[in-house]
Amino acid sequence: MFHVEKYSGKQEENYQLLIKQLKALLDGESDQIANLSNASALLNQFLQEVNWVGFYLYKDSELVLGPFQGLPACVRIPMGRGVCGTAAANQKTARIADVHSFPGHIACDAASQSEIVIPIVKEGELLGVLDIDSPVKNRFSELDQEYLEQFTEALTDYL
Secondary structure, eight states: OOOOOOOOSOHHHHHHHHHHHHHHHHTTOOOHHHHHHHHHHHHHHHOSSOSEEEEEEEETTEEEEEEEEESOOOSEEETTSHHHHHHHHHTSOEEESOGGGSTTOOOSSTTOOEEEEEEEEETTEEEEEEEEEESSTTOOOHHHHHHHHHHHHHHHTTO
16 A cells, blocks of 8 residues: 655655655566556656656657656657657657747647656667656756656666
């Protein structure tokens, strides 16, 4: 049974606790959809000032909507298009302070102002991306990026 934690420490400590919770939550489960569903729910519960947390999975040369928390979203994203497609094609995190200034941004939710997308790569193979949107401009810091990349790396052990 999952218990909601109060994150009252420093931001680094809270992220470290989050990653420990992820590992405990997914331990013993091998189903990719179940694990991505719980990971998106855990992140949605942990992060403040976000309006969408979820995954796009790499299938047949494009990104396809996977488990998420938030409003209905775009189902398919071509590689190299928008923030998600660009991060996936480059296999590099994209942290965008103002999505409206990003060339080719795909607006699935008009409330989104900033976004971070972390590619999920296992053994050199792209599996998909973690996509997090915020209704606040410049919501994601370097510290967020560092720990969300660690979160995603830990997640790959269960995919």
